[in-house]
Amino acid sequence: MRCLSCTEKYDVAGTCKECYEELNETEEELKSEIDDLRAKVAFLRFWSPLDHHYPGRPIVPGFTDVALVASSDEPSAGPAVPVPAHKALLVSRSPVFRAMLENEMEESRTGTIKIGDVSYDALRAFVNYLYTAEACLDEQLACDLLVLAEKYQVKHLKTYCEKFLVSKLNWDSSIMSYAFAHQHNAKLMLDSALSLITDNMDKLTTKAEYVDLVEKDPRLVVEIYEAYLSKQVNTAAHKDSSPGL
Amino acid sequence: MRCLSCTEKYDVAGTCKECYEELNETEEELKSEIDDLRAKVAFLRFWSPLDHHYPGRPIVPGFTDVALVASSDEPSAGPAVPVPAHKALLVSRSPVFRAMLENEMEESRTGTIKIGDVSYDALRAFVNYLYTAEACLDEQLACDLLVLAEKYQVKHLKTYCEKFLVSKLNWDSSIMSYAFAHQHNAKLMLDSALSLITDNMDKLTTKAEYVDLVEKDPRLVVEIYEAYLSKQVNTAAHKDSSPGL
Known part of the structure; x- marks a missing residue:
């Protein structure tokens, strides 16, 4: 028989013509749904007040009504450059900002939100993500944004950073990643790091x-040892229940 | 051979095992991309100032800084209920609102935008769409929103309404739809209506x-007759060039 897809001859069973056509149709439908969703994302992606804003240049107003400021403890840091934003947007993206701005708290009155322990670049990337759902990550920025996402309860960003960090996970960084994930309740990252560590227990203590x-x-x-033990028990149970063993 | 997908026996060629598995993998990848995009849409979907706003009930502030008002020529219409919104959002969704609000025009000064020839319900649905990219359409609302989308250059909404109206197209409404699409530069709808009409030319003049x-x-x-003629010429040319005819 000759395959309808790659046109090569084959003699090990694949799919019948009907199923092949059905799969092809499904693929077309899925692609069309993806196109629709992409257009929706492009439409919903908010024009960011940072699009035209660079440090040292005047801020394009764009009806912003609040400013976020990175407050660092380092005395060497110069005066902080504020990152402009819209209260309505912050409120819609983060329950923490919502509580801060909808109740008459200091931030609401002054129109300034101080964000501690963060660099200007990370804060800028954070605000930009709230508007656009996009960020150009490296490992440092992903860690910084994950911390901010955890603090301000921006789930979508947290997942985004976690996925990125999991994709970069390796043996060298596994313990650091594990401790970091633990500290910031990053479940996905924690599980991945733990799995990598328990797969290499012989090298761990060195x-x-x-x-x-x-x-x-x-x-x-x-907790690492507990996870390792639990894995061993599970593997043993699996072996016992496997047919023919 | 037995199909790997439906498990039925088959003897007309379908796909080989490799292509079947590749198609399956592609499907998984596409589905995962759809999940990601859906989460992104849910994140970007803006909290709408209308979520808690019904006529007669006080408006939840939500930092709105502008109001849209349906201005009707009908003297019987009562005082218009304003639809609250955010300048920053209107500006980000429509180049017409951008020009209106970023230049010191009347609307920018007064904080009120009058929208002519529209019902309160249509205006409300329009504003809601700008925030959420969602609308619960019927044919009347789809027509009203298409007109607004055309006027305020909100392409995404226009396409959304056009697709809905095309899906509802039938012989009874075809001429009205054709004229409507023509009036509002709705190309997709125009082509569909025209195609339906030219397929039924024998019934047209009655x-x-x-x-x-x-x-x-x-x-x-x-233009209907010209489209019909062009279709006939194309069909004839296609027949002439077909092999064996």
């Missing part, structure tokens, strides 16, 4: 980061 | 709407 972690937060190390 | 259109706007009728 790692400098491991020794550090035992020193600083031994409970986290206990 | 329609009351046809007689009306000849009276009111004969140029549109000429």
Whole structure:
């Protein structure tokens, strides 16, 4: 028989013509749905007040009614450049901003929201994401944004950063990633890091980061061993229940 | 051979195993992309100032800074209920609102935008769409929103309404739809209506709407005949070039 798709001859069973055509139709429908959704995203993507705003240049107004300021403890830092935004948008994206701005708190009265322990660049990327659902991540920025997303309860951004960090996960960074994920309740990242660590237990105790972690937060190390043990028990149970073993 | 998909036996060629698996994988990838896009849409979907706003009830503020008012010529209409909105959002969705609000025009100064020839319900649905990219359409509302989308250059909404109206197209409404599409530059709808009409030319001249259109706007009728003629010429050319004829 000759395959309708690749036109090569084949003799191991594949699909019948009807199923092939059905799969093809499904693919067309899915692609069309993707086109629709992309257009919807492009429409809903909010014009960001940062599109025309660079430090040192005057801010294009765009009806902004609030400014976010990165407040750093470092005395060497110069005067902070405010990042303009719209209250209505912040409120719609984050329940923390909602509580802050809808109740007559200091931020609402002054029109300034101070964001602690964050660089200007990370704050700018954070605000930009709230408007556009887009960010150009590297590992540092992904960590910074994950922390902000956790603090201001922006779930979509947190997931976005977690997925990126999981894709960059490797043995060298696994302990650091595990501790970071633990600290910021990043479940997806935590599971991935833990799985990577428990797959390499023979190399674990020689790692400098491991020794550090035992020193600083031994409970986290206990959790690694517990996960390893649970994995072993599960594997054993699976073997026992497998037919023919 | 037995189909890997439906498990039935088959003897007319379909796809080989590799292509079947590849198609399956593609389907999984497309579905995962759809999930991502849906989450993005849910995130970007703006909290609408209308979510908690019904006529007669106080407007929840939500930092709105402009109001749209349906201005009707009918003297029987009561005082118009304003639809609250955010300048920044209107500006980001429509180049017409942008020009209106970013230049010091009357609307910008007064904070009120009058929208002519529209019902309160249509205006409300229009504003809601700008925030959410969603509308619960019937044919009347789709026509009203298409007119607004054309006027305020909201392409995404126009396409949305056109697709809905095309899906509802039938012989009874074809002439009206054709004239409406013509008036509002709705190309997709125009082509569909024209195609439906030219497929039923034998019934055309007996329609009351046809007689009306000849009276009111004969140029549109000429365009129907021109499209019909062009279709005939194309069909004839296609027949001539077909092999074996």
